[in-house]
Amino acid sequence: MQMKPAQLTQIQKELSTIKERSPFYAKKFKDIDLSDVRTQADFEKLPFSEKADLREAYPLGIAAVPQSKIVRIHSSSGTTGTPVIIPYTKKDVDDWAEMFARCYRMAGVTAEDRIQITPGYGLWTAGSGFQAGAERLGAMAIPMGPGNTKKQLRFMQDLKSTVLCATSSYALLLAEKINEAGIRDKIYLRTGLIGSERWSKKMRNRIANELGVELYDIYGLTEIYGPGIGIACKEQNGMHIWEDYVYCEVVNPKTGEIVPDGEEGELVLTTLQKEGAPLIRYRTHDLTRILPGDCACGCKDVRIDTILGRTDDMVKVHGVNIFPAQIEEVINFTDGTSSEYQVMIDHMLGKDILTVFFETEATGEERKKIEEQLTEIFKGKIGVTPVAKAVGIGDLPRSEKKTQRIFDNRY
Ligand code: ZN
Helix, strand or coil: CCCCHHHHHHHHHHHHHHHHHHHHHHHHCCCHHHHHHCCCHCCCCCCCCHHHHHCCCCCCCCCCCCHHHHHEEEEECCCCCCCCEEEEEEHHHHHHHHHHHHHHHHHHCCCCCCECCCCCCCCHHHHHHHHHHHHHHHHHHEECCCHHHHHHHHHHHCCCCCCEEEHHHHHHHHHHHHHHHCCHCCCCCEEEEEEECCCCHHHHHHHHHHHHCCCEEEEEEEEEEEEEEEEEECCCCCCCCECCCEEEEEECCCCCCCCCCCEEEEEEEEEECCCCCCCCEEEEEEEEEEEECCCCCCCCCCCCCCEEEHHHEEEEEEEECCCCCHHHHHHHHHCCCEEEEEEEEEEEECEEEEEEEEEEEECHHHHHHHHHHHHHHHHHCCCCCCCCEEEEEECCCCCCCCCCCCCCCCC
């Protein structure tokens, strides 16, 4: 992708003092004269940053400002080992709220709206990002946080929430509970902002239909502000990323080479204005592509495709690389399945066995037929023969946060 002149200027400005401000970057770039970065090609030669770098800098080694300028920290939910801590200055917090307010506007949310926020607050960036953006917009924030579904539904009705912010897993759970309780006609939701995990078309359609809302994917990660650095627009074709704050690259995850626009790879982000913890060429491990051309909505900011998966989500079975997105495509193609699935990979009697559990309303013979169909489609599309097992609707676990769907039990 062509770097915009303003982005290059901002990057050069950032690089000109970064070694003095940050011991982390002084060490990282010790053999590089950063004043040599004059073009996009020069920039593309700089080394990547990784989550492991941030972990190594624990607790505040990443800070590029004196401690007195730090007004807040957030921490990303590392599954193992040392957490990652990201410091924010007042400007960082303000910039993030500004980006988030833009996201709301992009989704058609106004000061008249009542926004029910179900992602978690605290160290996790999600809740506070949704909150700050809502306040910046002038809308009414209802800071529920996750869980307590009964109270969620009560407030949703009594406060007449018009916007729901949630993970896709929790949005689905709420949609199912609303239908179970038969209170759909007492719900005023019209828009959903859904973030922080990849989700299938089928799941999207179910949530949109059951809640009667228009859904917008929101993008972000704790290391780079949090959610709100980009969002889908009304064209529903990818997500715009705010280019005055973040520069996007997509690289081949194996070689690190930039891939042409339109081609799938790993998203690499550079912050352009961040003070507390600037990140240069940070590898997100999110798989996506840059969508070439202008968006019909008129917004000029770059678009990335819906997140297709993570580089670390891939499983290898019988020598075939399998991504969750491919499994979702199989589920999507198989008539009679709902959106929910779970994959178990086991090693038995010297053989890898991949079992796909999926939900269906069908019973008896019809259920068997769907299992056979899914097996065929899976084999055709992915090249591995699975064991397909149908279960009833609601039998697979629902989650208030992210749902784990692939369990590799081989190791
Ligand atoms: Zn657009």
